[in-house]
Amino acid sequence: MLRHLSAIHVPYRLKRPFRISRGTKSVADTIFVEIRRGRHIGRGEGVPYTRYDETIDSVIAQIGSVRDEIEAGADRERLIEIMPPGAARNAIDCALWDLEAKQTRVSVVDRIGWGPLGPVDTAITISLDTPENMAAAAQQLQDVPLLKVKVDASDPIAALRAVRQVAPNPRMIVDPNESWSIDQLGSWQRQLVDLRVDLLEQPLPAKNDADLEGFESLIPLAADESGHVTDNLGQLARRYDYVNIKLDKTGGLTTALEMLEAAEREGLGLMMGCMVSSSLSIAPALIIAQRCAFVDLDGPTLLTEDRDNGVVETCGTMVPPKPGFWG
Known part of the structure; x- marks a missing residue:
């Protein structure tokens, strides 16, 4: 069964302007990724960062460039081979982890072997x-x-x-x-x-x-x-x-x-x-x-x-x- 990958821009308004030495923002721009396979859905999120020359459009375009391979079944190891580090790969990688956990009913922390998460x-x-x-x-x-x-x-x-x-x-x-x-x-x-x-x-x-x-x-x-x-x-x-x-x-x-x-x-x-x-x-x-x-x-x-x-x-x-x- 083939997968289906989607990626959309989801903005979040901030409670108050957030300022650092490079500038100020009032909205957090995120890219939301879903990878569906049958009744299972894996979700991930990436945040484009201008410090690394990333934009909303560039991250969505990066995700689109690997859509065929991801939908055909590329795993996380293959993802590292076909994409550079950054927000786009993060969103897909985390969605693949989530999808795998839902398909196998084995949590990510159990798969890694670290036990339950604490505060x-x-x-x-x-x-x-x-x-x-x-x-x-x-x-x-x-x-x-x-x-x-x-x-x-x-x-x-x-x-x-x-x-x-x-x-x-x-x-x-x-x-x-x-x-x-x-x-x-x-x-x-x-x-x-x-x-x-x-x-x-x-x-x-x-x-x-x-x-x-x-x-x-x-x-x-x-x-x-x-x-x-x-x-x-x-x-x-x-x-x-x-x-x-x-x-x-x-x-x-x-x-x-x-x-x-x-x-x-x-x-x-x-x-x-x-x-x-x-x-x-x-x-x-x-x-x-x-x-x-x-x-x-x-x-x-x-x-x-x-x-x-x-x-x-x-x-x-x-x-x-x-x-x-x-x-």
């Missing part, structure tokens, strides 16, 4: 704004276990001080999204220590990563935009302490699992991240999150409306979706 503490993000507005946002989050604070190069220390003053207890990830220079990193790191920053994520542009070789950072560094797939992990390990795994970068759960194992072999710590997305993106990401020291999966909490029966976040702790949602 995880996820970072709750404070987007880039004035120090006063960031402090107002942090005031509502002072009891969560982990904050992620978006900054740029225009006086990030003032913003972080404002956040810390009202939220002294949570662990803190700081994310400049490639907006700093190596000189700025050096000049600010003593203040970052004083502010009890636990992790600094992608401070420099990925193209300037070589500047980190030999740099003695006082704060653990995590690669995000610099760390996509397993090929460059050895090099990353000379520059970073952690790598942020995202399914839309690796191109799906299949290669994310491979990247996790390879990162552990290289001695890199693990972080699990996401784009701004619905719970359909987060459900497979929660599998990787079980092995990560830092988890940043709050994408659905930014939406005005999520998918039914998805993840539930309460005071920074995320509970997996209800049975039957995915996988």
Whole structure:
């Protein structure tokens, strides 16, 4: 019996504008994929990201380019051969995992052999704004276990001080999204220590990563935009302490699992991240999150409306979706 693949654009409006150093968004654009075979339907989601030259149209076109092979029965291993990493492959890969689970009645976590998923503490993000507005946002989050604070190069220390003053207890990830220079990193790191920053994520542009070789950072560094797939992990390990795994970068759960194992072999710590997305993106990401020291999966909490029966976040702790949602 042949499969049927469909892919559509599904936008989600955000509760409030989400700003990082590269720009601001008010809508999360996702690509929803279904793969049907008989009465079974596998679902997956990818999020096009302009940082990697992806658009809604380009991701849908990529999916269309492999439609015939997927409908003819191509498996996840074949998918890796015919598609590059990215949002399009992620959506198909996760849909294939879901379809396989429904056809066999064996859950994805059981197939992997990791056992049942448990709740995880996820970072709750404070987007880039004035120090006063960031402090107002942090005031509502002072009891969560982990904050992620978006900054740029225009006086990030003032913003972080404002956040810390009202939220002294949570662990803190700081994310400049490639907006700093190596000189700025050096000049600010003593203040970052004083502010009890636990992790600094992608401070420099990925193209300037070589500047980190030999740099003695006082704060653990995590690669995000610099760390996509397993090929460059050895090099990353000379520059970073952690790598942020995202399914839309690796191109799906299949290669994310491979990247996790390879990162552990290289001695890199693990972080699990996401784009701004619905719970359909987060459900497979929660599998990787079980092995990560830092988890940043709050994408659905930014939406005005999520998918039914998805993840539930309460005071920074995320509970997996209800049975039957995915996988």
